[in-house]
Amino acid sequence: MPRDASDTRANPDLLLKAIEQDGSPDEIRNGRGHLKIFFGYAAGVGKTYAMLQAAHAAKRRGVDVVAGYIEPHERPATARLARGIECLPHELVEHNGITLSEFDLDAAIMRAPQLILVDELAHTNAPGNRHEKRYQDVEELLRAGIDVYTTVNVQHIESLNDIVASITGIVVSERIPDRIFDDADQVELVDIEPEDLLERLRAGLVYHPDQADRAQQYFFTIENLTALREIALRRCADRTSRLTDAARVLGNRDYYTSERILVCISPAPTNPRIVRAAARMAKAFRSELVALFVESPRTQAMDEGERAKLSANIALAEQLGAHMETVYGDDVAFQIAEFARLSGISKIVMGRTGEHSGVRQVLFGRKSLVEQLIAFAPNLDIYIIPDQETPPSRPMERKHQTALQPPSGRDVLRTLGLSLVATAIGVSFRHLGFADSSIISLYILTALLTAVTTTGRLCTIMSSVLSVVLYNFCFVTPLFSLNSYDRSYLVTFAIMFATAMVAGELTARITNSARTSAENAFRTRVLLETNQLLQQAHGAEARARVAMNQLVKLLKLDVVFYTADRSLLGKAIYEPAGSEDHSASLLTDYERAVATWTYANNKHAGASTRTLPEASCLYLAVRTGDEVFGVMGIALNGRELEDFEHSIVLSIVGECALALESDKAAKEREEAAVLARNEQLRANLLRSIGHDLRTPLTAISGSAAVLREGDEKLTPEQRRNLADAIYDDSLWLIDTVENLLAITRVEDGSIHLNLTTELIDEVIAGALSHVARASRGHTITVKRNDDDILLVRIDVHLIMQVLTNLIMNAFKYTPENSTITIGAHREGKFIVVEVADNGPGVADCDKPHVFDQFFISSKAQPVDSHRSFGLGLSLCRSIVEAHGGIIEVRDNHPRGAVFCFTLPAEEIEIHE
Known part of the structure; x- marks a missing residue:
C-alpha cells in the first residue's frame, strides 16, 4: 500500500x-x-x-x-x-x-x-x-x-x-x-x-x-x-x-533490610515535585519506591485536564522507578494508612495544599488529610512537601462544576414529574387533614428520589428549589402566591431547602459509591473469570481467544493477537468489540511491524506510549519473564486506559502468558516423552540386532568359510546343504531388514499407501510364493472361495508383507508336520483374511501384548527362537490399521491359533 x-x-x-x-x-x-x-x-x-x-x-x-x-x-x-x-x-x-x-x-x-x-x-x-x-x-x-x-x-x-x-x-x-x-x-x-x-x-x-x-x-x-x-x-x-x-x-558479607517509601499521586500540578523528592529520598535511603493513587467518588469527577495531569504524574513515577498501585475508597487517609500497613511501608511522602484549613476546619471540625493520616498511622514517618506554587485543587469546586453540568432532558422531565406528583399527593393530604409536616416530608422524599433516579447534582438542586417553591405556592397562605403572611415560614423554607440539599447530596454520594462498586466488581469478576476460562480452554489459539474476549468485555475495544512463531510473529487473530469490522485498518503492515518490534524487544509500544505512538493499537508483550509467547494489541481509538483498567489488562495478559507457558511446558513434556520412547525403541532395536543378527551372520560366514576352504573334502550333498543354509539365512535377513525399514517408516509417519484394486486370492498366492522355501516340514492349505469374487483396495506390497509375516510366524511357532490354513471371506463391507495353525497356540496372558513391539511369547516354544525380533506382528497391526482395518488373534479349535485381519472390500461395477 x-x-x-x-x-x-x-x-x-x-x-x-x-x-x-x-x-x-x-x-x-x-x-x-x-x-x-x-x-x-x-x-x-x-x-x-x-x-x-x-x-x-x-x-x-x-x-x-x-x-x-x-x-x-x-x-x-x-x-x-x-x-x-x-x-x-x-x-x-x-x-x-x-x-x-x-x-x-x-x-x-x-x-x-x-x-x-x-x-x-x-x-x-x-x-x-x-x-x-x-x-x-x-x-x-x-x-x-x-x-x-x-x-x-x-x-x-x-x-x-x-x-x-x-x-x-x-x-x-x-x-x-x-x-x-x-x-x-x-x-x-x-x-x-x-x-x-x-x-x-x-x-x-x-x-x-x-x-x-x-x-x-x-x-x-x-x-x-x-x-x-x-x-x-x-x-x-x-x-x-x-x-x-x-x-x-x-558476597554474603552483610545484610540490609531495605525500607519502602510510599509517595502519594494526585492530579495536582506540583505533584511532580513531590514524586521527584520521594525518588531522591528512595535513592538516599537505598529503598524501594511505591507510588499510590487512591481513587474515590470525588476523583471520578475529574475533568479531562486533571486526568491528563494524573496520567503524566503516574508516568513520571514509573519512569523514576516507582511501583504503581491503585486502591479505592471514600476515606483517602484510611486507604493510604491501610495500604502502608499491609505493604510494609516505612515512610510516606505527600504534599500539603492547605485543604480543610482555616474557617472550614474551625466550623466543621474536619481534620486535614495529613492530620487524618497521622491519626491512622502514628508509627509511620510522614514527610510533608510544602506546596505553595499553585492553589490547591478543591474537591468541592469539582463537585460544583459537576453539579453545574447540564443534565439530560430525560432527567429534567423526571425531576419535574416527581415534583408534580409530590404536589398532587400533598393536595390530597391537605384535603384529608394531614399536618404540614407530612407534606414537607413528602417533598424531602421527592428530593431523595430525584438524587437516586438522576445523574449529576443539578437535578437535586432543582428538586430542592421546586419543593420550596411549590410548597409555598400551593400550601402556604395566601394560596397560589409566593408571598407568606407568617414570617416563621421563611425559617421553615430554609430548613426544608437545607434538609433536601443534604439528603440529596448524601443520596448522590451513596449512588456514586454503589455505581463505582458495581464497576469495580465487574472488573474484578472479569479478572476472576479469565483464570477459570483459560484453564478450561485447550490449545494456544483457544486460550488467546479467551483473553481477547475478556479484554473486549472489559474495555469494549477491538483486540488483535499475534501468535509467536519461533523468532517471528505468526498469524494475527482479530476480535471486534461490536458488529463493525475494523480489521483492514488494524492488520496493516505498519501495525504488524510495531507488534514485531514489541515481540523482539519485550516492551510495550504503539498508541499511548513513547515508542511508535502513531500506531492504532497499544501493543503489549504476552510474556513470562524474558520469554514472549505473543503480542496483544488493543485498539484505543484515541482514549487512554484508566489506571485500574490498565492493571486489570496487564493481569489478563499475564494470566494468558501463564496459560500459554503451561501449554508450552505440556508440549515439551510430550515431546520429551516421545523422545524417550524413541530412545527406548532405538535401544531395543540395537539390543535385538546385537543379539539376533549375530547368529545368522555367524552361520552365513561359517558356511561360506567351509565352502571356500573344504571344497575337495565336501560331498555334493554337503555343499548343497551349506548353500541352502546360507540362502535361508540371507532370506531371513532380507525379511528382517524390510521389517525394520517398514516399522521405521511407520514410526516417523512417512509411510504412504499406494492403493490399487486387487483379488485377495492373488495376494495370498503371491505371499505363499515368497515363503515357499521356508515351508518345508509344514502343510499349507488354502481355502478357495469359488462362489464370490473378493476384491480389496490395498497397497499390494504392504499387505503381502503382512501375510508373509503371519505365515512365517506360524512356521516359527509350530512344530514340523503342522498344518497352516489360509482363507478369506466377506463380512459386510470388509474382507476377513485368516491364517490358522494347529500348533500350541497363544497363551491367554500373551494375547493382549502379542502385537506390541519387541514382544516374544514366554510360554510358546518357537522352533528357531534366535530368529525373532518381536517386530513382525507389530508391523502387521500398523499396516492393517493404516488400511482402515483391525487385526486380532483367537484360539483355533481344537488347538492352535488363528490370526485374522480385515480389509475394506471393493465393489464390482458392471457396465451393460
Missing part, C-alpha cells in the same frame, strides 16, 4: 528489516550490549572529547568502532579527534519546513558494529522517528548486542531536575530516567574546575562568542557551575555506593 507523503510514521519494511537484523529475542537477551556514560556537570567539560579518546583506544585494541551520531559543536579539537572513526550517515527528517539531522537507528542496527558512539543521550528525536527519545534508541542498540558510548549532563537526570532548576532558574525539558544512569555498566565522570571551564568559554572553545556571552550571563556563573559540579560528584558517589553495597550482598 503506498504511503502518503505527509505520513511521518516509520517505514514498516525498514522496521521489520531492523528487527530481523537484530536476531531472535533469545539471542538479543542473551547478548546484551554494554553501556558506558561519559558524565559531566555542564556543556564544555570535555565529555565528547573523552568519549572519542576512549573510542580510539578501543579501536587500537581491535574493536569495530562506528560513530553513530556526534553532536556538531564545531569545536576544532573534537573534530580532529573524530577523524579516523567510521561515521554512519545521518537520517534527514523534514519537520515544519526545516531539515533536521538525526541518528539513523536502523542503519546502526544493520551495520552491527561492536561499539557505537551516540552523543547527547537526553536528546529528543524529531517527530516520525521510531522512538521519542534518544535513550530509547540506545536501549534498542543494547538489546541488539551492540556496546554504546554516550554522553549526558547532570541537569538531564530526571530526579535532579527540580534541584538544577532551583539553582540555575532554567527548567530542562530533555531528561532521561534515572534507571538509564543507574543501570549503565560504566559511568566516567569528566570533570574540570569551574574556573577552567569559564576560561574555555571565554576563549570560544565551547560556544560562539555571542552565545558564550549570553551563557555567561545566565547559566555559566561560578555559583551555578560549583553547585552543579557538587551535585554531579554526589550523584556519582551515590551510584558507587550502591554498587559497593550490591557487591557486599552478593
